[in-house]
Amino acid sequence: MSNAPRAQQIKRDWGDDDTNCHILHVDMDSFYAQVEIAENPQYRGKPLIVGHDAPRSVVTAATYDLKVRGIYAGMPVQQAKRIAPHAIISASPRSTYLKYSEKVMRILCEITPQVEQISIDEAFLDISGARRRLGNSLQIAALIRSRIREEVGLPASIGIAENKSVAKIASAHAKPDGILLIPQAQTQTFLRLLPVGAIWGVGRQTQASLAKYGIETVAQLADLPIQRLVKLVGKAHAYSLHALANGIDKRRVGAGEPEKSISTENTFATDIKDATELHRMVVEYSYDCARRLRAGGWLAWNVSIKVRAADFTTVTRGKTLRRPTDLGAEIAQVAQSLLDAYGIPVGGVRLLGVKVDSLQSREDGIVSFLDESDSRSKAERVMDQVSAKFGADAVKPASLLKE
Template sequence: MGRGDGSGRIVSPEGADDAGTGILHVDMDAFYASVAVMDDPSLRGLPLIIGAPDGRSVVSSASYEARRYGVRSAMPVSQAVRLCPQARIVPPDFTRYRAVSAQVMAVFESVTPLVEQLSIDEAFLDVRGVRRLWGSPGEVAVLLRRRVRDEIGISCSVGVAATKHVAKMASTASKPDGMLIVPAARTQEFLDPRPVGAMWGVGPKAVDALARRGIRLIRDVRMSPPESLVRAVGPALAQRMQQLARGEDPRSVETERIEKSIGHEETFEVDIDDLVVLRSELLRLGDRVGARLRATGRQAGAVAIKIRFADFATITRTASLPEPTEVGQRIGETAVSLFDGIDRRDPVRLVGVRAEKLRDSAGGGATLWDDDEGLRRLEGTLDEARARFGAGTITRARHVGRSGGLAGADQPRPFGRE
């Protein structure tokens, strides 16, 4: 979910100049909340919080009415209710969200085969090759917004630009329920006055580091000496930011989305300070991650953990593996090692394990000695048993009785008008 509340939106009128464009970024508006309203029209216009009402969950999404009170995603539901006491809490229904998402993506794919789904509620589209069928990129954007509204019953915002980065920024600026077109010739004019935090991939820590050096706008990024940016955010991000600040983004729309990581996390019903329980849970999550890796034919080159403490402070740790693996026990043991390296021992409310630096299992050559051969055979046997008898019927003895405390699993001619 986006963090904006819809204030300050800018939109383009139909028929606006779309010369040199061809990339669309389409983003559903407050998707989870919109689906809830679609299924229950009596909720329309109310401040909605999508999350479990047990007080220990976090906000999955919120309607724009709730966002205007400061409600944000990943915020504790208890805090969200304090900010907006009149809000209605609606439990999430992820099966329903996936079904509606599939309908939305089917609409996109009926217009162009070049669709890159970024998440359950947003996608890039390359529409340069469908002009004869559907018209110019701006006309396609109007068509898509109308079809999503009429055929599915929710609204979306669309950015139209020459590159993916600018298209995504434009859709964000037009939310909710808007369209913003940035013609290629006016890309720099659009970018320069925007805050650095509006750039894709620039997080709060980078924004703070840049602000300490007087770099607050994209114009500042473009005009700053490279060494100043490097000192603030490091060489890799500095180079990428300056390229994006100049409107340079050669990335194409990728129709086959490759997972960059696979992970699982669990929230405890009560905060846990028992190290034995926490280590056991990390091992169990490692097994789950390993099973997903094997199911998709992938291996992990690194393992990351996420630990959220009782005060909601969250830390992450990552370690590269000596050899890529899909063995859950190896992933779990690495996760435990990372956890043991954390000094803080406050009660924990959430733990997560993630496999990173993924590659195809067939990507490496055979080795003379395979230290994990026995583990690999064992876990393959477990996979077969779960497939035959059900995922919940087969588990390691070390996990039995360990999961009882779990709660489950964004002056010159104006670009548009405000």
């Protein structure tokens, strides 16, 4: 989901010269809201806020008509209701959004194996190897959007450029439901029209720091002497920002930093005191972490839980395993024991999370014990196959089936 500032004066057509422009950034439009509409067709055409109608809930997403009224992700739902009291408020289980995400990513992987998923609703593609088979960049982007619309029922916007940074900015300016190609020769002209916050790595704090010195546009950032920028933001950050502001980004698709941890957590609309319900959630989160471990080819040596009480006191508890694992059953067993040892806070649990870290590649080998069966491993891998074909809710541990 692209949250970077957009420049209203940016034109929607920069030509069709896609020479060396083989990087695509696919960003689903108002993903959570569109999933809610797909699940509840009666919401179509109506203002919709994704979230829970509870005192502490925040907005996960909103339809475009509400965004233009100032409602944004992270805003308290109660504040959003004051802005748009007529809006529908709805939220599905996390597994529903994962199901749609998996369908989208499966389509992208059929276009090219060079896919880098960076969130539940966006990914980079390097289509240099697919052009001979599927056409030029614009044709491939159109094919992707068409397939996602027809097979998943959701809209997507796509940015096309010579590198990842520019492609991501382009997709933000392609919204809603469009394609924007930035030809290589037009890259700097395009970038120099943008506010500095559009650059990857310029968050609110950096943007505020730069604004103090009158740097508010990408053009000003690009023209700033590097040594002066070093004094403002530090050496490492300065060189990265200066390169991106000048349209230079050498990162390859899929060449990000190795994953250091995998976690699943949730803040509840109301504090939970019921031990059975908390244990159900521990199992769900553990199996989600395990599925992602297997998908990435990782094994985890450590399992930890995160518990935030009603008074905002937050604790973590962890344990190192006797051997690394990628199995939900093993992760859940450890996580449950950690929760049992800690106990349930008097006022209940506001947030609960499960994390696995100290990761190693599965290709490095795994310790096995003579008295162990591999039936669990086989069962969970069969679950992966079923979920990939029929969705995340198609199969789950028996303990997650409600009576």
